[in-house]
Amino acid sequence: MKTRKIKHILAATFILTMAACGGGESAPAGPPGASGAAAGGAGKSTAKLFTAADITMGDIDQGMVDKGRGIYDMKCQACHSLGANRVVGPGFKGILERRKPEWIMNMILNIDAMLETDDEAQRLLEECLVRMPNQGLSKSDGRDVLEYMRTL
């Protein structure tokens, strides 16, 4: 219980740091995949987590939806159906009714930090038994996928 608390404090620190620099344009800085810890997830992740304040959602932006669908087809569809059932990961139908936008963004872009700090992410790993792959998406890619999810 105690360790868990410490982790939460750490997460808060991440968030503060991120607010201070206003977030980067693309999440994986440096060479492609540099942010991705190995599949085993060794070592502490230092990724900055998104908060509600980082994500503004107005009317559905069809241009972003189209881009998001393209990314989904290439990088997400293999594991996530558009229906309700789980393939490897959960189906996407109605996902915004179940998850907060910032939680979705973090799962897409900061999976290692989420598995360390987020109880719900950990619970999903116990259910699916496959770590959500780092698919090398930029922050704006992730945002496009989120926009597409709003239409499902």
Added chain:
Amino acid sequence: MNKSFKITGIVIGFSAMAFLMMNSPGCRPGTTRTAVTGDAASRVYVAPGTHDEFYNFVSGGFSGQLAIYGLPSGRLLREVPVFSVDPESGYGFSEETKPMLTTSHGFIPWDDSHHPELSMTNAVPDGRWCFINGNNTPRIALIDLGTFRTHSMIEIPHSAGNHSSPFATPNTEYVVAGTRFSVPVGSEAERDVPINTYKENFKGSVSFIKPEPETGKMSIAFQILTPPVNFDLARTGKGASDGWFFFSCYNTEKAYSLLEVNASQRDKDFIMAVNWKLAEQLAKEGKGKRAPGKHYSNWLNEHTHTVESTIYEDVLQLDYREHPGLLYFMPCPKSPHGCDVNPTGEYIVGSGKLAALLPVFSFKKIQEAIASKDFEGDFVGIPVLKYESVLHGEVKKPGLGPLHTEFDANGNAYTSFFVSSEIVKWNVEKLEVLDRVPTYYSIGHLMVPGGNSAKPWGKYVVAYNKITKDRYLPTGPELTQSAQLYSIDGDKMELLLDFPTTGEPHYAQAAPADLIKPREVKFFRIEDNHHPWVAKGEKESGIERRGRNVHIKMTTIRSHFTPDNVEGVQLGDTVYFHVTNLEQDWDVPHGFAIKGAANAELLIMPGETATLKWVPTKVGVVPFYCTDFCSALHQEMQGYLRVSPRGSSVPLKAYTVSVDAEL
């Protein structure tokens, strides 16, 4: 045991007197015990989770590959397939990689690789590429140090036994390829000659190969025809000797039978000095002739993940007889192997395998001798410089069987001695022996990190040995090969570590990890994959029949294939599995293997597409699966392909049953 150890100790103590060692055949240094100092283990210990200081690129010899070890730990990090097919990665088995091993003789799945050479900028390794030679079917390969993959390969025409290569000029303008065997060249009639007409009809050649700086594609810029000697090793000039190249050669007797005797008759053989800047100029001015010489240049198209071949029908040749000033010979005792240029470029060290001394030549004196035509005669039309006129001096009685020399940053040289199994440290300017250590056993080349360059990093010398007797647990008649790491930080060389190697660790180079680590590619961007059969997402997967060929576009991701059910394939069909790995994360390859495949598996990197050709031989349902443990559900990563008789009416289809449909 104790006693024999003591005796060894005494011998090593005395052996500072080179004389004793050479004249006492019974005092070959070495038992299984050696005088390793107490803290040796801590000096090579690289703690779990930490990295080695140097990458060590080691030839696989007759394995045809290049092995990468970490120094100082000696840990094997990777074996890069170069000239030999590799079932682990599918190299030489996948349709994309087969062209890399294609030559004018057809598909050649093996070679004998000897000399790794790092690409250089300003005569210092720059960490971009590593070259290595194929001896047997003359080829040179370029390994990209971003991916640790063989990136391009060129075949060398008019060459036989591509030993004297690949050595790079100071800015990697060229790497050279000198032929070990002279052979008759030209038309079919000119090549079909009696062997005993060697003197009249056989020719040597050295080729200057140009790697394109941007793409790494290689072509032969020009080739110099030479008298029929055997080229052994080579080194570029640099600094003081920039613009020149040096090749050791033996068989100046022009023997064609029983060379071990007949090519050892003369007291001195040669080091050939080539004015390559002049050769380059002559080639540019159109002074060469294009001679027939079909050869392949193969290179990896990074956009399609597929090797492509350019076939050249001829090669530009410069005939030394038409271009005085291009070549000179320096006498060098006797059957020289190494001809190694020191960091300043002023001194060239010859290593006569059968000589009892080490001659050191002075580039300044070479230039003076050329200017004043201080020749002792000529050899088949090439001026021979006077030995005494070009000599800086000789290291007297250094040991037995000198092979190869590298340098540290403090003016010292380290020479390997094959026959007396030792490394000898000596001062280049003063020609004085400073130290010697035994090696176990029969050392060939040695290596100091950057020791062939203008700025050696020093710190270690590594011995690459031919014989391993008694150093490791025995494994039948054949034992593992071996390398040995010595510290050269102090005045005395110290043995720190033995480590086993695969294949023959013929020669090696090393560079600091910091030069190479930042270049590492972690995955291929799926967006940039332009393979003609890529599936960028499962939606693009599918199946297509083209006559008797069936093409399946398949995707992999943890932990399934799409499609994982295929029907409608018939006996007599050839099936091509084009498998795209959709992962975009470091170190998550997937494998693909199918029962009865007559070649190997595929190992597909994240974002890559690779193709396995498979010809069914039996009717039935055949499984395929992922070979590379990828997730907790790796075992479930599998599929089925149904094979029907020829002419069957089963429709062709490939599918994956949706979870929303059946479960």
